[in-house]
Amino acid sequence: MKKSLPLFLASAVAAPALIACVPYEQPSYIFDDAPYSIRLNKDAALKRFLIIVKDQLPSDCKFNEGTSTLEAEIIDFTNAVNRYFPQKSEKERKQLIDNFTQFITSYRGDDEICAEISDYPEMPGELEEFYLFLAGRDILMREAPDTIPFPWEKLLSLPPEKRHYRTVWVHFMLGNHFKDDLHKHYDNCREAAKKGFADTAGLALRSYILEERYGQNIARVIRRAAEAEANNNFNLTLLNNISRQRIDQLDDGQYFALINDPVCREFLALTDTTPRFRRMVRNIKFRSADICAYYACEAGDFAEAKEFIAMLEKPTLLSTYIEATIARYNGNIPLAVKKLRQFLALAAQINPADTPELLKKMDCESGVYEGEDIRQDVYGILGLTMVMRRDFMEAAKFFYDAGQLSDLEHVTEKFMTLDELVKFIDSIETDAYTEIPERDGVPDFYSKPAIARKLRYLAARRAFREGKYDLADKYMPKEFQKLIWDYQNFIKTGNNTALSGDERALALYNAAKILRHKGMELSGTAGKPDNFPGNFGHRMTECQDCTYNTMLGTWTLCQTHRLINNTVPGFNAIKDHNTVPAHQRFHYRYLAADLALRAGTLAENEELRALINLFGGECLKMRSPQEADIFYKRLVLDSRSTLLGKLADKQRWFPVIKVLQDEIQSIRPVNSLEDVKNLMQQAFPAWNQ
Incomplete structure (x- = not known):
């Protein structure tokens, strides 16, 4: 595992080369590093501006509409x-x-x-x-x-x-x-x-609107607009309407005079993104230096950003976030983590003049602004950082706080041991029993209660794959709990050497049917290879350079994926019923086929052997016909005297008979050889007559 993680993280750089053929998936910090573009929230910045300059404005200017x-x-x-x-x-x-x-x-x-x-x-x-x-x-x-x-x-x-x-x-x-x-x-x-x-x-109130629209003295316009917004409900329209063009037309002398007005200076700090303001304000003290640092950072001038941050009397949320960004860019991960934790501590304080709403995040792919608190992005970045540090428990906590279901499932499924996973989901157990909130009239599936429930189900499937059926039962949804014990009992019966071959074969056949038809619900992986429904996982589609041979049921992997396809807990262990081949979707079908192979070997009754081999072929014939051919040959050679074997020999492939298809495509148990005999009589009524 120590070798596979760096290779896996390196492969994330090449992730954009992979083909997306799935519905919109949640952006990933692990695979995309920075899935969100962070932007200054101008409205929030204007609200902060009004708080900052409040002591510079009259407070008796509230007028009726x-x-x-x-x-x-x-x-x-x-x-x-x-x-x-x-x-x-x-x-x-x-x-x-x-x-x-x-x-x-x-x-x-x-x-x-x-x-x-x-x-x-x-x-x-x-x-x-x-x-x-x-x-x-x-x-x-x-x-x-x-x-x-x-x-x-x-x-x-x-x-x-x-x-x-x-x-x-x-x-x-x-x-x-x-x-x-x-x-x-x-x-x-x-x-x-x-x-x-x-x-x-209400003419006094209207006068503000007309003064902003027709006023020639831009300093007076800015001051009166701020005065109006601070005392009346204009919803920031006056400040937003002040034309950038009117400011750009000022010569340097006029512009410098504007900067010398303390209210105008703070306003220009957040509205004028040109280098002129940052150049002319360097030797003047003002309270919005962190916004200048933001614009400098956006322009890639980290040195200038640091200069403006140094002008602040004390750190702000914005300046702290910028320092963390610069530290990450320079590879100083310890400093980045320190600053991000400091950001969260500052955000927890109630300060109207410094709120997390000052920043907003935009999905880099869709260009849509997300409504979540910027703290969720900070949690996501910290989660990624903890993954790189191999502190998966801490990474899971941060991704959970970020609402990053996709990253969280990847960490818990691929990097955590089952014991670590159980410890984590037990720590968030209370959330799992909390009602899922709504967002825009529909359940919010990225809320903590929804994620907690999904993780409990993920742990149940993981425990089932690893044969920990007590744990699987604890976390499994009620509708599937009975199947766990049915499956376990069938496996125990199949392994009981004191029983006859037919009894053991019937039990293994019944277990295989459960695994084949309910394997996704009982043991499907959240990401590759199964891409459990409801989470399409990360980059499920295969690389353009990797090919799948449907005849052989095997992958020919490119050099990158061959290198990273190493042992991962619960995935590529010693080949047994826990093994999950990382590039073999619906892995449980292959495990069901393995059980059918054992059952067919144990069966003494020819008709039972024929039925089992027909089922084994059904498990593999669509995705891996070359492997299914093993069951076809066993059906013909080991059950040649049966009607099913003769028909298979005649058709040169698995016969499709409705009665038998209904049987092998259900999870109803076959309890005795008498049941098998009745099935064959129903399947071949004419022959029996």
């Missing part, structure tokens, strides 16, 4: 009437409100944008702000002036209590019209909302 502007105008006017004219009758107040509603609905229609002052509804002096607002808006729409319309200047000069409902509106519309000064006007809009002026339409 508001309603439609038409509805808001009517609501504001109604509130003003009720506020200023409590002494009026309800009918009088309603008349004022209805007149304004009719006017404003028509005024904001599609037919006309502006109205004449003479068309304005009656508005007492207390409602002057509404009159001034309408007049100013008409001037703005009709004349597009270069200065603030005089009605609005007058409105803004009123005492605060006299302009409660239209101050926010005026500042917002000034920002919309005067784009060169929009930052000032939108700031005034939001300040007015903070001071308690009515903002029924």
Whole structure:
């Protein structure tokens, strides 16, 4: 085994040359080394950015979303009437409100944008702000002036209590019209909302969107977007919408000025992947140096990545992961393991500013981003590292935490002894009895409960192959437990020299039938050669340079696979009933044929010998006809006087008779020679007559 493992690991490098002809299989760390591409999760990075710069942003900028502007105008006017004219009758107040509603609905229609002052509804002096607002808006729409319309200047000069409902509106519309000064006007809009002026339409919140879209001062745009995201529910849309092109157009002087703003500097660290930022920020202290290290590492500049990591006050999850990546690349496995363990320790701490979500993994083959926690990739890498160190128990633990069923089955099946396997599955026994969770509405077969159950079944099949039937019974699913003891009892009877040859032959024949037809369920290997259903294993298909001879039932292996096809526990031991040829799929068929060969030799009754040899041929004739020919010759030569033997001699191959096919393709036991005689009578009714 010490020789086979390095060769096996070396062969993994050539794995992409193998042909895939199976359904999508779980990516493998053992065979692919790095099956996932790790990428920065920009949304998570933006969330961290908001936490990092929180102390640089105002915290009193939470605004309401508001309603439609038409509805808001009517609501504001109604509130003003009720506020200023409590002494009026309800009918009088309603008349004022209805007149304004009719006017404003028509005024904001599609037919006309502006109205004449003479068309304005009656508005007492207390409602002057509404009159001034309408007049100013008409001037703005009709004349597009270069200065603030005089009605609005007058409105803004009123005492605060006299302009409660239209101050926010005026500042917002000034920002919309005067784009060169929009930052000032939108700031005034939001300040007015903070001071308690009515903002029924949610204009303060809308001003953030328009400022990001039309603002010319990129530093102000970034700051206001961060301010909006930190205090309101924009789902990162404002920060994500800031155009990279707007930043790239800055000359070095403008860019350096942007870097000197602490909020903009942290924002550029995660959004500007160009070398310019990393070059210009080297002598400036900032908190997102680990993201610069990530981009440098992605570019293959490990020295630069280390420089940025050294700038950090303390390690972060991202910097620790990068250090582990560099250590693995340089072959420093002890350091890589140390850093990966440190990553897991940091990830266990609750720190909103440093979460594992900062990284996400993508399947290298499919290009699909996986939803799992990045810690699972760390567990997978540690599992691979432990395999290379030959610490298979530790490797199994890491692959189990990673949810890597394919790698876990490979380690437990190929590299662990049965005792080690049992010890491991007993350590996760609790999970096996936990309900399997759902993922996207279907059971998650890569969850710990599902994997624990699969491993128990794997251990049962492994124990059956090694003749440990008590262990097999302990872990075997209930529907197959009876078959274990039936098989064992038949084998014991077949080995009992005190019995007659026919009795022993019948027992071995019945055991062979169980092995032939239920061998996959009782003893199938998870990977090669059987590729137990539900796990198609690793690279099940054969190398292009390896060939299988269906006549001889043998493999001609290429040099690589001939070298690695050495002894593995439970696979290529001394040839007996435990042997599993590594390149012979459905290995249990061959073991069933071996039992049939023994049974045929023991049988004294010719018809029983004929039936057994017919069964032995059925085990091998499809995949190994040359080996099946042994049973054909025995059928003809040892049972020539039987009707079955004569028919086989005549047809020059195994006869296909429905009654006998039903028998040899079932696991119903044949209990006596009388049963054999009845079968032959049913198979050849005409001859018996």
